Each structure stands twice: as structure tokens, then as C-alpha cells.
Amino acid sequence: MKFKSQKVAYWFFASALVLLSLQIIYGFIMGFAHMGYDGWHAVTPFNTSRAVHTNLLVVWLLTGFFGATYFIIPEEADRELFSVKLAYIQLVTLMIVGVTAVVGFHFNWWEGRKILEIPRPLDFFVVANVLLFIFNIGMTVLKGKRFTTTGIVLFMGLFSAALLYLPGMIDFDNQTIDSYFRWWVVHLWVEGVWELIMGAILAYLLIKLTGVDREVIEKWLYVIVGLTFLSGILGTGHHYYYIGAPKYWLAIGGIFSAMEPLAFLAMALFGLFMYRRSERNHPNVIAMLWTIGSAVMSFVGAGFLGFAHTLPQVNLWTHGTLVTAMHGHLSFWGAYAMIVFAIMTYAMPLMTGRKLWNNRMGLYAFWLSNLGMVAMTGAFAVAGIAQVYLERRLGLDFLAVQKEIEPHFLGLILAATLFSVGITMYLINFYNFGLPKDEMVGKGDKLEAASGFSGE
Amino acid sequence: MLSKSQARLFFLIGTVGFSLLFLFLTVDTMRQVPKQTNQDQITEAVKRGKRIWEHNYCMGCHTIFGEGAYYAPELTKVIDRRGEAWIRVFLKDPQAMYPGQRKMTNYDFSEGQIDDLIAYFDWIGKVDLNGFPPKPVKRLVQAASSNSGSSFATTTVDQPAIYGQLCTACHSLQGSGGNVGPALDGVGNRFDEEYLGKWLKDPQAVIAGTAMPKLPLSDSDISALTAFLSGLK
Ligand code: HEM
Ligand code: HEM
Ligand SMILES: [Fe+2]
Numbered sequence: 001m002k003f004k005s006q007k008v009a010y011w012f013f014a015s016a017l018v019l020l021s022l023q024i025i026y027g028f029i030m031g032f033a034h035m036g037y038d039g040w041h042a043v044t045p046f047n048t049s050r051a052v053h054t055n056l057l058v059v060w061l062l063t064g065f066f067g068a069t070y071f072i073i074p075e076e077a078d079r080e081l082f083s084v085k086l087a088y089i090q091l092v093t094l095m096i097v098g099v100t101a102v103v104g105f106h107f108n109w110w111e112g113r114k115i116l117e118i119p120r121p122l123d124f125f126v127v128a129n130v131l132l133f134i135f136n137i138g139m140t141v142l143k144g145k146r147f148t149t150t151g152i153v154l155f156m157g158l159f160s161a162a163l164l165y166l167p168g169m170i171d172f173d174n175q176t177i178d179s180y181f182r183w184w185v186v187h188l189w190v191e192g193v194w195e196l197i198m199g200a201i202l203a204y205l206l207i208k209l210t211g212v213d214r215e216v217i218e219k220w221l222y223v224i225v226g227l228t229f230l231s232g233i234l235g236t237g238h239h240y241y242y243i244g245a246p247k248y249w250l251a252i253g254g255i256f257s258a259m260e261p262l263a264f265l266a267m268a269l270f271g272l273f274m275y276r277r278s279e280r281n282h283p284n285v286i287a288m289l290w291t292i293g294s295a296v297m298s299f300v301g302a303g304f305l306g307f308a309h310t311l312p313q314v315n316l317w318t319h320g321t322l323v324t325a326m327h328g329h330l331s332f333w334g335a336y337a338m339i340v341f342a343i344m345t346y347a348m349p350l351m352t353g354r355k356l357w358n359n360r361m362g363l364y365a366f367w368l369s370n371l372g373m374v375a376m377t378g379a380f381a382v383a384g385i386a387q388v389y390l391e392r393r394l395g396l397d398f399l400a401v402q403k404e405i406e407p408h409f410l411g412l413i414l415a416a417t418l419f420s421v422g423i424t425m426y427l428i429n430f431y432n433f434g435l436p437k438d439e440m441v442g443k444g445d446k447l448e449a450a451s452g453f454s455g456e
Numbered sequence: 457m458l459s460k461s462q463a464r465l466f467f468l469i470g471t472v473g474f475s476l477l478f479l480f481l482t483v484d485t486m487r488q489v490p491k492q493t494n495q496d497q498i499t500e501a502v503k504r505g506k507r508i509w510e511h512n513y514c515m516g517c518h519t520i521f522g523e524g525a526y527y528a529p530e531l532t533k534v535i536d537r538r539g540e541a542w543i544r545v546f547l548k549d550p551q552a553m554y555p556g557q558r559k560m561t562n563y564d565f566s567e568g569q570i571d572d573l574i575a576y577f578d579w580i581g582k583v584d585l586n587g588f589p590p591k592p593v594k595r596l597v598q599a600a601s602s603n604s605g606s607s608f609a610t611t612t613v614d615q616p617a618i619y620g621q622l623c624t625a626c627h628s629l630q631g632s633g634g635n636v637g638p639a640l641d642g643v644g645n646r647f648d649e650e651y652l653g654k655w656l657k658d659p660q661a662v663i664a665g666t667a668m669p670k671l672p673l674s675d676s677d678i679s680a681l682t683a684f685l686s687g688l689k
Contacts, residue, residue: 033558034527041559046527047516112510114524149460173503175580176493179523180485219460226467233474234481242588243521244493245485250586252481316590320522320530387526395592397634398529399557 001350001444003074005081007436010351011091012067013344017427019060019098020337024420026053031416034402035409044106051105051117057332058115059098064340065197066090066133069154071347072204073137076151077144086136090129097125113178115186116168123169130162149218150203153225157196164188176244183239190331191232191260191302198298198339199224202271205291205346210278217274224266231259238310242319250312257310261303264335268303271295283451284349284357289366290342297334297370301377305330317392322384322405330377341426350444351436355451356429365426372419379415383408493583505576508569517560520580522588528560532589535581539621540574545671547573553625554636555667613687616680622671623681629688637668644686652682 001007026049029040038046074081081087101118104110110117118126141147141155168185172178203221207214237253271292282288305327309318318324349357356362383405391401440447489495509515515524518531534543546553547570550560565573626636633639647655654661656678659668673681 030527036558038559041561045517045559045561047513047525047561050516050525050527051513108512110513112513112515114515117513117516149464173498173506174489174493174495175506175521176489176583177486179521180482180489215460219458219463222460222463222467223458226463226470229467229471229474233471233478236478240485242585243523244489244583244585246488246492247586248481249485316588319588320519320524320526322526325526392590393593399554400635402558 001347001436001440002442003080004438004441005084005087006071006074006347007351007438008081008084008087008091009067009071009347010436011088012063012070013347014430015091015095016060016063016067016340017430019056019063020423021427022102023053023056023060024416024423026050026056028413028416031409031413035406035413048105051110052102054115055101055105055117056098059094061332061336061340063091063094064344065158065201066094068201068340068343069133069137069158071343072154072201073140073144073151076146076148076154076204077141078146079140079144082136082139082143086132090132090136093125093132094129097122097129113168113182116182120169123165127162127165130158130165134159134162148214149221150200150207150214153196153203153221154200157193157200160193161189161197164193179243180240180245183236187236187239188233190335191235192228194336195228195232195263196225198294198335199228199267201339201343202267202291202295205287205342206271206274208346209282209284209288209291210274211280211282212274212277220266220270224263224270227263227266228260231256231262235260238312238315241312241315254310254312258307260310261299261307264299264303268295268299280453282453283355283448284346286357286359286362286366287342287346289363290338290345293366293370294334294338294342297330297338299334301327301330301332301334305377317388318384321387321392322380323388324384326377326380326384329380330373333373344430348430348433349447351440352433353437353440353443353447354433355447356433357451359429361425361429361432365422365429367422368425369419369422372415372417372422375415376412376419379408379411382411494579497579497582499575499579501572501575502579504569505572505574505579508565508573509576512561512563521583521585528558530589531577531580532585533581535574535577538625540578541618541621541672542625543574543577544570545622545669549669552669557636613684616677616684618673618677619681619684622673626668640685640688642688644688647686649682649686652685653678656681 026044029044029049030046030053032038033040033046033049040049044052070081070087097118101110101122104119104122105117109119111119111123137155137158141151144151164185167181170181172181199221203217206212207217233256234252235257237249238257240249240253272295275288275292309315309323309327345357345362349355386405386408387401390396390404391398509520514520514531517525517528519525520531522530522532538546542553547563547565550562554560623640624633626634628635628639629641631639643652651662656671656673658670659666660670
């Protein structure tokens with residue numbers, strides 16, 4: 001930690017982890033409901049659990065990104081944050097909005113469109129909150145001593161994410177148009193601007209962890225985000241095949257979304273090559289694991305499993321089945337959850353001064369959560385493929401098919417338990433780090449040097 | 457080798473170029489959508505139906521146009537599949553129509569709200585979705601019934617329309633239909649017309665606590681149904 005204000009990141013990370021834990025609880029409720037045990041129906045019917053599960057996901061990832069940015073930007077701009085107070089105000093208001101939304105979902109208060117369920121009045125608070133963040137970061141960058149590519153890409157990613165939230169707030173009477181613009185938020189986030197955020201965090205971590213020259217890393221960062229937009233913008237078409245939009249989207253969406261995995265492949269290769277080029281071994285082995293892990297798993301979850309159902313001929317059959325849920329889990333985990341874990345794991349020793357960077361608890365947390373998530377993906381995959389075959393190909397009744405695939409949800413629950421054990425170990429490790437310390441300001445290099453490392 | 461400024465140029469040109477192309481295609485799509493979706497048929501009732509759909513977040517269990525959650529049936533073609541009459545009864549008390557199954561919330565809809573939802577589903581079902589949902593490759597049930605052949609005597613009276621609307625969701629005939637209630641093949645051998653008439657009028661009065669709900673049937677519906685059922689021998 002070079003600047004005192006970087007400390008705010010800690011509170012963003014801690015809040016993100018709390019929301020993640022809640023998200024997992026609601027995931028279990030839905031898993032059991034799919035298995036036939038919907039005993040919670042009166043308290044939290046499936047649609048409530050679902051809205052909570054996915055909204056908490058988005059909110060904790062954003063909280064993680066905000067934390068990451070508050071940690072990275074002072075270092076990239078080489079000055080303290082513009083205002084620490086604004087950062088805390090932003091965190092507290094964000095949590096209030098998040099909690100209000102989650103409580104509201106239990107009382108049938110929502111906007112009722114998948115992933116954008118937050119009720120309209122709260123949307124305005126979200127926008128105001130993000131503007132506050134953009135202002136704080138923007139001022140820090142403007143007043144900063146240097147502009148780095150990593151800093152700019154990160155800032156542009158967050159800025160465009162805020163901008164793209166707006167099309168999701170327009171009302172349409174036509175379901176097709178409604179859906180058309182809903183994807184401007186959902187797709188252009190995860191397969192567009194969020195990749196900028198991920199790429200920038202990845203580049204930052206690689207610069208810090210491998211000691212490879214910044215110019216080389218940032219050059220490839222441009223190539224990756226270039227590939228992202230080249231394929232991802234028109235790739236939006238893979239959501240326009242079957243919603244009442246013109247037929248040409250089948251061709252355009254098919255061709256361009258089929259190229260989207262290239263950006264993720266580039267990300268994976270980028271991580272692996274830079275890792276191999278690193279001359280020195282950074283002592284924070286676990287942060288390195290999460291970093292390379294994220295680069296690789298994002299390719300598997302988003303690139304490979306995305307490609308598996310993105311061609312219109314395949315998507316005709318899998319559209320809106322559990323196959324989509326399979327892809328949704330591993331892609332969000334690999335690309336966005338893991339990169340947040342990576343930056344947290346990197347930052348914690350530097351903020352707290354505790355050298356828990358190669359301990360058993362942290363290593364198990366990494367392996368168990370990843371093993372669990374891969375197994376969950378497998379359970380969704382088997383259930384999804386069986387559903388497509390029985391319901392779509394053979395024309396069996398929906399509920400009859402759901403009965404057939406109930407056993408795979410036992411598999412899901414078991415895998416999710418493994419995953420949750422991993423996450424619990426991460427939480428314990430996080431707790432063991434303790435709070436960030438002011439004495440650590442400017443001491444990061446010494447901490448690393450004590451373990452024989454000298455980096456940027 | 458590629459330099460950093462070349463890489464930046466690649467990023468900028470790619471992003472700006474494809475964003476412009478995307479905006480152009482969006483304008484064209486907005487021009488074509490009204491025709492493809494029969495926008496002129498979006499009546500006030502359809503709009504109200506959509507608002508009820510959103511207000512209750514039905515998409516958090518169901519999919520529509522293949523978008524939503526994977527817990528409850530895809531509803532794009534629900535009017536074709538179940539018919540208006542059945543959906544009316546169902547929405548009044550979802551759990552009565554699927555006893556002991558996965559639960560749908562009971563919203564206590566008024567007749568007017570149900571009208572709006574049906575108008576909405578009706579409009580949804582007529583949108584040209586480029587071939588979604590796909591037709592099953594081979595219907596298992598049809599395959600089964602053609603195997604068993606027509607050696608079983610079927611019926612002497614034509615099937616009344618109301619049967620397809622209200623009964624097939626729970627009962628099967630020749631292997632085709634729902635499985636909430638027993639198969640009705642040969643039901644004419646088991647019960648006489650009088651019993652069937654009483655049963656259809658109010659199942660609860662015949663067998664207290666039965667899982668078959670009381671359905672909104674007129675006297676002429678009942679006589680058509682009993683004639684049909686007693687012919688199933
Ligand atoms: C990190 C990046 C990604 C994330 C987080 C992600 C996540 C998701 C999620 C959550 C959905 C469900 C959305 C909904 O129905 O509302 C979805 C759908 C989809 N994704 Fe991705 N995705 C990513 C990348 C990709 C890529 C690279 C491809 C293609 C190569 C792809 C192809 C698809 C397709 C075709 C669907 C539609 C599925 C359907 O028709 O039901 N995704 N994705
Ligand atoms: C660990 C316990 C978890 C369980 C048991 C679980 C289970 C589920 C279930 C049953 C659904 C609903 C599928 C449906 O609509 O029927 C769902 C949706 C979803 N979950 Fe999870 N989940 C868990 C954790 C996670 C995590 C850690 C992530 C993110 C990294 C995640 C991301 C998602 C997403 C994006 C969706 C929406 C998928 C779509 O619409 O296609 N879940 N989850
Ligand atoms: Fe997409």
C-alpha cells in the first residue's frame with residue numbers, strides 16, 4: 001500500500017464478501033426448490049430467491065470492482081484519492097440501496113425484468129451512486145501525476161458500465177423492444193465493458209506479480225479489449241435470434257459471437273505467457289493462483305461454454321433452458337468473481353501487513369471453491385442437456401421433464417456444498433488478516449522484499 | 457512486431473467502427489420490429505397484461521421468448537398449448553390445477569386482470585420469432601400410441617372442444633395428455649352417465665378431498681362431456 005486512502009478498498013472487499021455469502025444462501029434455496037423441496041415458498045418464492053441471487057451477484061461484483069479501483073487508481077495516478085469521505089459515503093449508500101432492494105423483493109416490489117429487477121426509484125439512486133464514484137475516481141485521475149493505460153482502461157470500463165445502465169431504464173410496451181434494450185445492459189456489460197474492467201485489473205496484477213515490463217503488458221491489454229469490442233458489440237445479436245427481431249441477426253449474431261471466445265483466449269494466453277516470462281517469483285503465491293486461474297477459467301466458462309450454445313442452430317434448442325444456467329455460473333465465476341478474489345488476495349497483505357500469502361487455508365480456499373464450481377457447472381450441464389433432449393426434442397411436458405432431472409439437483413447441492421466450504425475458508429482467511437493498518441503506508445515493497453522480491 | 461500505439465489504434469478503430477454499425481442495425485431493427493411483432497395489435501389490454509407480468513416478476517420462474525428463469529414452463533405458446541378456458545381456471549387457483557406439484561404463487565387475480573394477461577399471452581404467441589420454440593423432432597407420446605395401434609376400441613361420440621381445453625392438461629387418452637388424474641381410456645366401462653354428470657358438476661361432492669378441481673362447466677358442456685366419456689369403452 002503506497003497511499004493511505006487505498007485503505008477504503010478493504011471495506012469494499014469486506015462488504016462484497018458479506019453479499020456473496022447471502023447470494024449463496026439464496027442459491028441453495030433455489031437448488032432445493034428444483035429438487036422438489038420448495039418449503040420456503042411462502043417466505044421466499046422462487047422468483048424472489050432468484051432476484052436476490054442474481055442482484056446480489058451484480059452488486060457484490062460491482063462493490064468488488066469499486067474496491068479494486070480505489071486500490072489501483074491511487075497507485076496508477078500516483079496520488080491520494082480525491083476524497084476518502086466520498087468513497088465511504090458511496091459504500092454506505094450503495095449498501096443501503098442493495099439491502100432495500102433485497103428486502104423489497106420479498107414484498108413483490110421490483111421492476112420484474114430479469115437481472116434488472118431493482119425497482120425504478122432505486123435505479124436513480126444506483127445511478128447517483130455510480131456518478132459519485134466516477135467523480136471521485138475521475139478527479140483523482142485528473143489531478144494525478146501520471147496517466148497509465150491500465151488506469152484509463154479501468155476508468156473507461158466503469159464509466160461505460162454506468163452509461164450502459166441507462167437503456168435498461170426506458171419503458172416499452174412491446175416485449176421485443178423491451179428485451180432488445182435489456183440486452184444493451186446485460187450483454188454489453190458482461191461481454192463488453194466489464195471485460196475492460198477485468199482486463200485492466202488483470203494487467204495491473206500481472207505488472208505487480210510478474211515484474212514484466214509495463215509497456216509489454218499494456219500493449220496486449222489494448223489487443224485484448226480491441227478483440228472484445230470487435231466481436232462483442234455485434235455479438236449482442238446472439239440474444240436477438242428468437243425474440244421477434246429481424247432474421248439477419250441469426251447470421252450477424254452467430255458470426256460475431258462465435259469470435260467472442262478469442263478475447264477470452266487472448267486473456268488466458270496473456271496470463272500464462274506473462275507468468276512464464278516473470279523473472280522473479282512473487283511471494284504472494286495465492287494471488288498469482290487466482291490471477292492466472294481467472295484468466296483460464298474465464299476462457300472455459302465464457303469462451304468455451306459460451307461458444308457451446310451461441311450458434312443459432314444450437315441456441316434454437318438450448319435457448320432458455322438450464323444449459324444457459326450452466327454457462328451463467330462458470331462465466332460469472334471465472335471472469336468476474338475470480339478477478340475480484342485475485343485483487344483482494346493481492347491487496348490484503350499489503351494493507352494489513354500479514355504475510356498470509358502461501359498458507360494452507362488460502363490454498364484450500366482456492367482449490368475447493370474452483371473444484372466445487374466446476375462440479376456445479378457439470379450438474380447444470382447434465383440437467384440442461386437432459387431437459388433439452390426430453391422437453392425440446394421429444395416434446396415431453398415441462399413438469400414431467402423436471403421430475404426426471406431432479407436427481408441432478410442433488411448433484412448440484414453436493415457440488416455447491418464443496419464450493420461453499422472453499423468460500424468459507426476464504427472468509428476465515430480474510431478475517432485472519434485483520435484490519436488495514438496505517439503503518440503499512442509505503443511499506444509494501446519492504447514486505448515483499450523481506451520475502452526476496454523486488455518489483456515495480 | 458506490433459507496437460503499443462498500433463495496438464491502441466486497433467482498439468479505437470474496432471470499437472468506434474463496430475459501435476456505429478451496431479447503431480445502424482438498431483435503427484433498422486426498430487423499423488422492422490413493428491411489422492414482425494404485429495405492433496398494431498398491442499391494445500390497452502395487452503399493455504396492462506404486460507404490466508401485470510412485470511409487476512409480479514412472473515419472469516422469475518417462467519421464460520417468455522426464452523428469457524427468464526428455468527423453474528416453470530415456457531409461456532410463449534401457452535395459449536396454443538392450454539387454451540384460453542384452461543388458463544382462466546388455472547390463474548384463479550394455480551395449485552388446484554397441479555395438486556402436489558411445484559408451486560406457483562396464487563395472485564388472486566380479478567376477471568379483468570385475467571383478461572389482460574390472456575390478451576398479453578395471445579399477442580406474445582403471435583409474434584414471429586424466427587422459428588422459436590422449435591417443433592419436437594419426434595413426439596414420444598405419438599410414437600407410443602401408434603405402436604399400440606388402434607386395436608383398442610376408442611369412441612363413438614366426437615370429442616367436444618371443451619375436453620381439449622380443460623381436461624387434457626390432467627388426463628390422458630391413448631397415452632396423450634397430462635398425468636395428474638387417471639387415464640380416461642375405457643372410462644365408459646367404469647362409470648355411467650349419471651355418475652359422470654354428478655362428478656363433473658362437483659367432484660368434491662362425490663369424493664371429498666379429491667384432487668380434481670371443480671371446473672366452470674355449463675350444463676350443456678356437462679352433457680356433451682358425459683356423452684363423450686361414456687362412449688369411451
Ligand atoms: C464473462 C463473460 C460472460 C458472462 C458473465 C456471461 C453470462 C451469461 C448469462 C448470465 C446469461 C443468461 C442471461 C439471461 O438469459 O438473462 C448468458 C447467456 C448467453 N451467453 Fe453468456 N456470458 C459471458 C460470455 C459469453 C460468451 C463469450 C458467449 C459466446 C461465445 C456467450 C454466449 C451466450 C449465449 C448464446 C447466451 C444465451 C443463452 C440463451 O439463449 O438462453 N456468453 N450469458
Ligand atoms: C453455491 C451455491 C449456488 C447455488 C446452489 C446456485 C444455484 C442457482 C440456481 C438454482 C439458479 C436458478 C436457475 C433457474 O432459473 O432455474 C441460479 C441462477 C444463477 N446463479 Fe447461482 N447458485 C450458486 C452460486 C452462484 C455463484 C457463486 C454465482 C456467480 C459466480 C452464481 C450465478 C448465477 C447466475 C448468473 C444465475 C442466473 C443464470 C441464468 O439466468 O441463466 N450462482 N443459481
Ligand atoms: Fe451475450
